[in-house]
Amino acid sequence: LPFDRHLSPQNVRKVVSEADGYQPHLIAPEQGYRRLIDSALNYFRGPAEASVDAVHFVLKELVRRSIGETQELKRFPTLQSEIAAAANEALERFRDDSKKTTMRLVEMESSYLTVDFFRKLPQDIERVGNPTAPSAADRYTEGHFRRIGSNVSSYVGMVSETLKNTIPKAVVHCQVKEAKRSLLDHFYAQLGKKEGKQLAQLLDEDPMLMERRQQCAKRLELYKSARDEIDSVSWTR
Known part of the structure; x- marks a missing residue:
């Protein structure tokens, strides 16, 4: 992910200046922080969707192999194709639900920041006696923007660790668990509504x-x- 370029002093200066507008910030560039964090967290959308698609591919392959290796179904090619189509349709629904859930997790982190993380930063600086703490004199120097980029990078790293735990859980819950529990439920319901002639057609009798x-x-x-x-x-x- 291009965090180095996104959090470079030049880009941080640009984002903070645009967020401040015509009136520079007084103490801390809160709007600049929010814009930097929001745009940085958007980079997690791609990997989150890729995780969902990867699990979807594995499940589809398992279904294909399972149906193909079931000897009893080979006698009924029409029924075999109907089961495969129903299973893939169900997996598509599970994937859509999983993507919605994982995107919500990313959006939650972006829409509500953990304020305590930033409240502890000045205390940590004072506790270690850091002489490079930002002042009004160096508020617009490169070092100031480097500190902002470093703080945002630390926060994004914390969110990354959280999403590493929550996104796999969401994927398993929405796709793997649902596939195990109700992969062919809709197919069974539709099958129960069919007449004798329709069932005979499925069996190629x-x-x-x-x-x-x-x-x-x-x-x-x-x-x-x-x-x-x-x-x-x-x-x-």
Whole structure:
């Protein structure tokens, strides 16, 4: 990520000056800090989306291999393709939800800064007796803007560590866990609404074979009925 270029003294000076406008800041360039942090955190959007896409690719590959290696499904190519399409459609939904969640995590860090982090910075400087603490005289020197860039870099590093923990959790929760729990739930619901002819089409069943199977089922019912009658006559004797 191009943080070195983004937090260079030249760019920090430019951003702070633009944030100040016609009236320079009095104590600390708060608006400049906010702009620098907000634009720096935007760089996390790309890696967050890449994490979601990487997991999505792995899940799609697992589904493809699982369906392809299931011997029972090879007898029914239409059903096999329908299951694959339904699984991929579900994975797409999970990916969209995961992207929304990860983007919210990044936006949360950008919209609300951890103020205590910056409140501790002057105390730390005073505690170690740093003679280079910024004053009104050097407020617009390169050293001043370097300190601003360093502070922003430290804050972005802290946020980075937080997102390293939260984004994988969001990805697992929205994609991996959902795929394990409800990958084909929608497909099962749609399958339950299909009629006998539609189910037969999914199974690629030969019409003559289907008719013969139905005849066998009817004969089986007749045999069962005859057996029950024979049993009832035997008991009456």
